Amino acid sequence: MSGRTRFAGLLGHHRTLQALTRALDENRLSPALIFHGPAGVGKLTAAAELARHLLCPSGDGRACGACDSCRRVNPGSLLHPDLGLLYPKRKEDASEKAAGEAPLAAPDLHSIQDEARKNASWRILADPARERLSQLFLSPSMGRRRILLVLAAERLQEESGNALLKVLEEPPPTAVLLLLCENLTALLPTLRSRCQAFRFGTLSREDVARLLISESGLPPAQARVLASLSGGRIGRALALARDAAGYRERRAELSRVLGEAHELGTAAAALSAAAEIQAKDGDTLEDLAILSDLIRDSMLRGCGCPPRLLTDPATASDKTLPAFKPQEAAAHLVRVERAREDLRRYVNRQLALESLFLDLVKSPPGLGSVD
Numbered sequence: 001m002s003g004r005t006r007f008a009g010l011l012g013h014h015r016t017l018q019a020l021t022r023a024l025d026e027n028r029l030s031p032a033l034i035f036h037g038p039a040g041v042g043k044l045t046a047a048a049e050l051a052r053h054l055l056c057p058s059g060d061g062r063a064c065g066a067c068d069s070c071r072r073v074n075p076g077s078l079l080h081p082d083l084g085l086l087y088p089k090r091k092e093d094a095s096e097k098a099a100g101e102a103p104l105a106a107p108d109l110h111s112i113q114d115e116a117r118k119n120a121s122w123r124i125l126a127d128p129a130r131e132r133l134s135q136l137f138l139s140p141s142m143g144r145r146r147i148l149l150v151l152a153a154e155r156l157q158e159e160s161g162n163a164l165l166k167v168l169e170e171p172p173p174t175a176v177l178l179l180l181c182e183n184l185t186a187l188l189p190t191l192r193s194r195c196q197a198f199r200f201g202t203l204s205r206e207d208v209a210r211l212l213i214s215e216s217g218l219p220p221a222q223a224r225v226l227a228s229l230s231g232g233r234i235g236r237a238l239a240l241a242r243d244a245a246g247y248r249e250r251r252a253e254l255s256r257v258l259g260e261a262h263e264l265g266t267a268a269a270a271l272s273a274a275a276e277i278q279a280k281d282g283d284t285l286e287d288l289a290i291l292s293d294l295i296r297d298s299m300l301r302g303c304g305c306p307p308r309l310l311t312d313p314a315t316a317s318d319k320t321l322p323a324f325k326p327q328e329a330a331a332h333l334v335r336v337e338r339a340r341e342d343l344r345r346y347v348n349r350q351l352a353l354e355s356l357f358l359d360l361v362k363s364p365p366g367l368g369s370v371d
């Protein structure tokens with residue numbers, strides 16, 4: 001990477017990255033930062049690059065890109081002694097490995113993040129949190145700082161959150177805490193107020209399509225379709241480029257499940273839809289993202305929007321997808337978003353899906369059965 005322009009390899013987020021660059025240039029970056037925004041838009045890539053800039057011993061807040069320190073901050077294989085990592089884990093894993101456990105040899109940050117996403121009940125447990133936080137008080141071994149990167153920070157257990165807050169009250173002068181989360185409001189207000197927050201929103205379809213063409217070598221027409229399906233999330237777009245057939249198949253399944261439940265409109269149908277979605281051991285948050293896309297597409301199709309504006313133009317002729325009235329669709333979209341929140345707040349998966357579908361099968365109040 002060139003040492004001259006920071007964040008040049010990142011797509012989109014111009015204003016956010018400009019603000020970060022300015023803070024680095026003026027040496028007024030807060031010791032506690034939050035990068036927040038939807039999954040798969042580049043928060044982790046930006047965090048790794050920021051860590052590289054901060055850790056490079058060249059010392060002017062700009063990674064040289066060539067030294068040992070810079071090479072060790074690699075999201076695919078992280079090997080830097082001054083960059084600690086904290087992320088959600090299964091409860092049993094914490095009791096097996098007491099404080100002082102050896103860190104993973106060279107963790108792949110994206111895999112850790114994916115695994116945490118798939119296991120919504122995992123949390124950032126107190127023992128590893130205290131262990132990692134204590135390392136911030138040691139002198140840096142390579143450069144001039146120690147960084148703790150916290151993935152999925154909304155999953156901090158109360159005890160771990162308090163341990164973190166305590167460090168933030170009087171952080172060691174060499175420490176930087178970098179928290180990543182999807183939803184800023186899911187963090188403790190006391191934690192938010194002590195951090196400088198940077199928002200990473202979804203990207204434009206054009207940006208994502210451009211990346212797909214350059215990274216995956218897709219033909220432009222196909223790249224545009226996948227960019228649209230991705231909802232502005234690079235992570236999802238790249239996953240789609242690897243397995244578009246798998247995504248389409250799941251989307252078709254969910255469209256059918258939603259359609260059947262809507263048509264029957266009974267509690268029994270709602271519960272059976274929830275059970276069917278749960279039976280497949282997939283990523284429930286991703287399933288909910290697809291449900292949102294389907295409801296949105298149904299609404300746009302109902303309003304006569306041209307197929308190219310739908311997340312999937314093929315939806316224009318999808319017979320299984322119910323035709324929601326605009327008001328109904330709007331209420332359903334809010335309801336699906338609440339189910340995503342529920343899952344992030346550790347509501348049991350079955351309960352979250354069942355209560356979601358019980359609401360989706362009825363018309364929202366005020367709509368009645370007017371045609």
Ligand SMILES: [Zn+2]
Nearest residue numbers: 056064067070
């Ligand atoms: Zn360097």
